[in-house]
Amino acid sequence: MRGRMWKLAIYLFLLGFILNLLGIVTHVVVSSFAKRWFGKPLPPAFTTDWFTYAWREFELSHVLFITLFIALAVVFIALAIGFPAAYVLARRNFNAKPVLLLLYFLPLLIPQMTYGIPLATTLYGFGVGGTVIGVILAVLVPMVPLAVFILLPFFEQISFNLEWSAQMLGASRLQIFRRILLPLMLPGILTAGLLVLVNTISNFELAFLLAGGGSQTLVVALYYNVFAGGVRPVYSIDAMAVIYMCTVMAVLLVALRFVRPTQMVFRLDGRRN
């Protein structure tokens, strides 16, 4: 009896949490379609004008282009330099390995706001602050380690024997990479790529600190508009938020076909899943 009450309480809480989440999301969506909405449960009239308004006034085609460009560049670079590093960390033993793992883990552990300000200072000093390149360089700081830690267990699953057999049969290193490792690692590369993509699109702190006028990503532009509250109609800001949500959800839906949801959070053994 007591056990059942306990279970009930748990499910009620989860239900409450999910309902409040749905309420928050739905409110933004409803508001983005509202003509005028004040103090009523539902707006009296609906319109899609705010989407065209937001698209035009916030230059969303440009912002979306910048966001996708930054995200794809980050995914490509993070995979290109994370892949070989993950291979060595999974396959070789050396004295400095624990130190190296800790070093790669720190950017994921330390809040981005803490290291973002010195990083922004440095990058502005190099003259890339406020540019697209600056944003890419900054967002890569947590994304390279993220790619490494996602790829690591995928490498560990591939048996040593496959590489040795290939080597015995006379394959060169390049051939082993192209014919053995790359095909077997495709699921890992896909997982890492998608998670880096989602995280880059929704990354706020670093993109915010480095973004200038022409290099704002979608979420940064959204922040500035909420922050400047009152300058623009709230419905148009919500329309922008809905466009942002759809972008993230599209990537997320693809990602969830390949990735278990729990892969998106830390595991307590100090490594990402």
Place this chain on the structure above:
Amino acid sequence: MARIRSDSRSELDLVAILCLTPSLLYVLAMFVYPFLYGIYISLQPKKRDAGIFSNYVAFFNDAYQCNTIKTTFMLALPTTIAVVLVALFLAYGMRRGIWFERTITTILVLPISLGVVFLSEGILGFYGHNGWLNQLLLAVGLIQNPLELTHNSIGVIFSLFMQNFPFCFLMLLGYISGIDPSLESSARMLGAGPWTIFRRVMFPLIAPGLIIAFALVFVMSFAVFPSAVMVGQPAGSTRTISIAAYQQAFEQYDMSYASAIAVIMGLCQLAALVVIVLVRRRMTIATTMGVGKR
């Protein structure tokens, strides 16, 4: 044969080093160097004649700046305690697996992926002065005047909770379901009730993971920036330390002072981590002694 080598021997050859170099260089150049550079310029105040620690002295002498530490702490600590307790309660109740596990975890991942900016915008609408929650409570007659849940510290704590709870819950769920279920059955066979099982068997096993989760959530909450600005009152009751650092850097253009504040923020997080690690050590000693006594 290559495999008979002992573990401690280095297996780095030229190719391995070449593979590691790009990522290592990146982390060193973009993470370690800025950190050291930040500490360095925080000791080079804007005013020429000032002493090297003058930024730090200025911060701690200025109540307006110095209070941000307290403000941040008062936001981060309640959030962390609430997140960890609720997550522990839920994850413990669900350690044997749950209905619709995949659906629930997917929905929980949503707020993490949407990010705090979107969540805050939604919270402003849903929990705001004229939001759905207030309308509902007024219509039911539970309250006479609308509750003020946004643009104050309640809003920030709530936004932080939404952002950190799923993360902590999924972490603890993974950790607790990894504990050998036979320990619990043995305890039950020996006549322990649910409460005794939790206190004597499960909690000591969960404690190390719980403390790591606590540390992670606290450090993340301590750096709160977007939600403190959007759902909080950034000029007053929720002026957190990261807002102070941001204002110095991008409104006053005093990078030296801003770096000093960032260093202080990092040190606060480090101090919290040290305290948590010490507590963890004490707790592990206590549990081993408890086992020894029996």
